[in-house]
Amino acid sequence: MTGLKKTIVRGGLETLYFSAAHHLMRPFVAGIGVILTLHHVRPPRADQFQPNRLLEVTPDFLESVVSWLRRSRVDLIDLDEMHRRLTEGEVGRRFVCMTLDDGYRDTLQFAYPILKKHQVPFTLYIPTSFPDRLGELWWLVLEAVIARNDRVRLLIDGEEQAFECATVADKRHLFDEAYRWLRSLRTEAELRAVVRDLAYRYQVDIAAFCDDLCMSWDELAKLAADPLVTIGAHTVNHVMLAKVPEKSVRSEMDMSRAVIEAALGVRPRHLAYPVGDPTSAGPREFRIAAELGFNTAVTTRPGVLFRAHRAHLLALPRISLHGEHQQLRYVRVLVSGAATALWNGFCRVNAA
Numbered sequence: 001m002t003g004l005k006k007t008i009v010r011g012g013l014e015t016l017y018f019s020a021a022h023h024l025m026r027p028f029v030a031g032i033g034v035i036l037t038l039h040h041v042r043p044p045r046a047d048q049f050q051p052n053r054l055l056e057v058t059p060d061f062l063e064s065v066v067s068w069l070r071r072s073r074v075d076l077i078d079l080d081e082m083h084r085r086l087t088e089g090e091v092g093r094r095f096v097c098m099t100l101d102d103g104y105r106d107t108l109q110f111a112y113p114i115l116k117k118h119q120v121p122f123t124l125y126i127p128t129s130f131p132d133r134l135g136e137l138w139w140l141v142l143e144a145v146i147a148r149n150d151r152v153r154l155l156i157d158g159e160e161q162a163f164e165c166a167t168v169a170d171k172r173h174l175f176d177e178a179y180r181w182l183r184s185l186r187t188e189a190e191l192r193a194v195v196r197d198l199a200y201r202y203q204v205d206i207a208a209f210c211d212d213l214c215m216s217w218d219e220l221a222k223l224a225a226d227p228l229v230t231i232g233a234h235t236v237n238h239v240m241l242a243k244v245p246e247k248s249v250r251s252e253m254d255m256s257r258a259v260i261e262a263a264l265g266v267r268p269r270h271l272a273y274p275v276g277d278p279t280s281a282g283p284r285e286f287r288i289a290a291e292l293g294f295n296t297a298v299t300t301r302p303g304v305l306f307r308a309h310r311a312h313l314l315a316l317p318r319i320s321l322h323g324e325h326q327q328l329r330y331v332r333v334l335v336s337g338a339a340t341a342l343w344n345g346f347c348r349v350n351a352a
């Protein structure tokens, strides 16, 4: 996210909070519930260059969010119960579902003890190549290459270009530009080729990120054994599904479910599209997820759930707890539905 966009988002959240507009808007925008998303939960680090920091929150912040939710008049429920309420059209108390993506080890170390203490059910979406130790966490490769070098050469449209990145400011700038460019590539294969080439030339061990950061199958089995935990599918290779051929979309979804069933003995009924924005998951992916028989599938399109989502169970919105906005007052505005209503122009369902 650019600095300007960050300022606007934060400014909007502040304005809504301090004007109390989110209270007035509640009857129109609150919907029936919310699915929250988390990635890393771990103590803060001192590094100046942390371009992926938006994907992490601190244990203290999670504790404050969960304590607030427990004090609020909401039900904390799992995805099967959410699915039941949506399909049966039950409108009771508003609900919140917790979801954690990717299966990072800090889920077990830091998030789980907090969620367990407060008896909060939660879903883990697992890309099976991560515990299989074959995953490519390409955004961390890009971070590592830029962090460890003062000058980086990138192959752009077949032409090698050099970028200076000796200072923190230059590193941040280069990361933002390179990330945006990688995400704009037409296919996942092109993106992976660039990142593999970078890792090779700058001696970054791609597979090591899985070992260092992601849970093993044994660790996942510990969590899966807890009735609070639902295991969801998140494809095999964590690909942007809209950027791979239809056959691969199908096998990525189906294989990940089969591998999780073989490894953990539970067949996932719920799916999360990797990355999850409209460039990564659209109508074709929603259709295939439905054909494969998933009960629900979540995007990262921001929004709360309305009764109308009953007809869009394979394209559900979520609200991300963002590392750059770790303030309880922002979470209150987000969970109220007011912020996402404004961002979405008061459009309730976005499944196109």
Ligand SMILES: [Zn+2]
Residues within 6 Å of the ligand: 101, 102, 234, 238, 274, 275
């Ligand atoms: Zn993910």
